[in-house]
Amino acid sequence: MQSLSEKYKSKKAFSLLETIISIGIFVIFASAIYTSIQYIYKVVYSSRIQIIETAVLNEQVEIIRNMKFADVGVVSSTPEGVLSRNVVVTRNGIDFLVTRSVRNIDDPSDGTIDTGTDIHPNDYKLVFLEVTCANCQQAVPLSISTYLGDSFPENTANSGALFVNVKDSNNNPVKSANVHLTGNNKIVDDTTDNYGLLRIPDLPACYKCYKITVDKVGLTDDQTSSSTDFGGATPVNEYATVNDQQLTNVYFQIDTPSNILVKTLNTACMPVPNVSLSVTGGAIVANNPDVSSFSVNDVSTDGSGEHNFNDLHWGNYNFVVNGGTYNLVGSSPSLPFNILANSSQTISLVVATSTGSSLSMIVRDSAQDTISEAKVTLNLGEPSEVVKYTGLGYVKQNSWPGPPYTY
The missing domain is CATH 2.60.40 (Immunoglobulin-like)
Structure with missing residues (x-):
């Protein structure tokens, strides 16, 4: 039979356990309520931001619709106009960044320049606007687009069309690739469509003066080059030429980069550290003589006889052992060797002490x-x-x- 003191101690310990459990349950519910309130606040705030952004976009569209048709364009771009590409608009003490893009549209109803049935491809204009809250950690901008037409006769005197084609290493189209064009006092920043194509219908005629760079997050890049960039070698993809009332197609290839792990070994397959190498390879960017996109004249393997080359363009690579300390007596795979896009490969270079x-x-x-x-x-x-x-x-x-x- 329990004494009174034992019953008292037992009751006291049980009350403490109940208190701990109650606190735990309260903390769980309080955290859930706090999280819910936070989520509701974010939803309400995001909705408020989106309402303001919608109003900003509608305001921008109305401003552009009331402009002269010839003025609708981005400064120093094509079609050229009076609009700045980026403008900051403040509403309710919040800054919003508005990005404007304007394109000439070649409507197929009267023929197209790429089929040779229309030498005047500026039928009407597409205006594309994006807005994002500058300090709201907004992941996806809000956008709107509209078409603008005019009754003036088509005229593309002293201008032509430039089509930028972007494909991967297997010649599949790359959509949403960033295209940056400069030259002849023009700047164009735009993206390719689902067919990997960017059409620029109304660009002033110019001989080898348009520099074009193409890139996309997570992929390699590609660009045109000047005839003087590689000394006496001829660039494979020179600055683009646009001829009067003609279509020019330019082509680029970008893809996921590759990685190469180089190991320097002796004839017994043991690592040889600190071997100096020269490496060339990747894309051929110029001819006569050939110039590769990747070239390193002096890089050494580490203390384990290894070196990683990351973010490489696909293509053939060749390795040369520098100096008079070692001779290259073999490799696996054989040199030069080819690496595909979006791949990783190991090459073992077998070296031996240099002899005469x-x-x-x-x-x-x-x-x-x-x-x-x-x-x-x-x-x-x-x-x-x-x-x-x-x-x-x-x-x-x-x-x-x-x-x-x-x-």
Whole structure:
């Protein structure tokens, strides 16, 4: 039978437990109520911001509709007009950033310039407006668009059309790619459509004067180049030319970048640290002679004999061992090797201590694949000769007596 003191102690401990549980339940409910109030406040605030933004957009549209048709355009862009591309509007003490874009539209009802049935592609204009709250952490801007027409006769004297085509490494269209054009006192900032195409119908005629840069978040970039950018080499994609009342197409390729992990090993497949390398590869941006988009003349592997190259353009890459400390006696895969877009690849470079005379030979078939176990005979002069068999398509010898050699 429990004593009174034992009953009192038991009741006291139980009351403390009840208090702790009650506090826990209260905290849970209070947190839920606070979170709900916060969410409701954000929804109400976002709705209020959206209402103001809608009013700002409608106001901007009415201002533009009451302008002269010839004035509807962005300053130093095409079509050229009196509008600034970006303007800050303040309402209720809140700043809103308005971005304006104007395009000439080539309506197919009277033919189009790309089919050769309409040399005047400025049928009417598309006005596209975006607004965002400058300090509201707004993720997606609010937008509106409208078409504007005029009764004036079409006229594109001293101007032509420029179509910017953007594709990936597999020639699939890249939509929403950013296109930045400068030249001839014009600036155009726009994006490609679902077909990877940006049409600029009314651009002043100019010979090799339009510099175009194309990019998109998470992808490589591409651009036109001046004839003087690569010394005596000729750019593959020169500054764009627009001819009077003609259509010019320019093409660009962008895609997800790739990564290469380089390992320098000895003939026993053990890491060799601090090997100096030169690397060239990626896209060919100029010819005669060829110029690659990526070129590094002196980069070294780390203490583990490794080095990462990130954010690379797809294409062929070649590696050269610098200095007189090591000779390159082989690689896996063979050099030069090709890497695809959006991929990661490891290449192992086999090096050996440099000697006075070294030879590395690759044996390939008609499809340019390496041939293993191919017999290679090097004639050192009567009666000496050396016979070697390729491993993964390679024959490697790092110390030869003096010439002459025939094989």
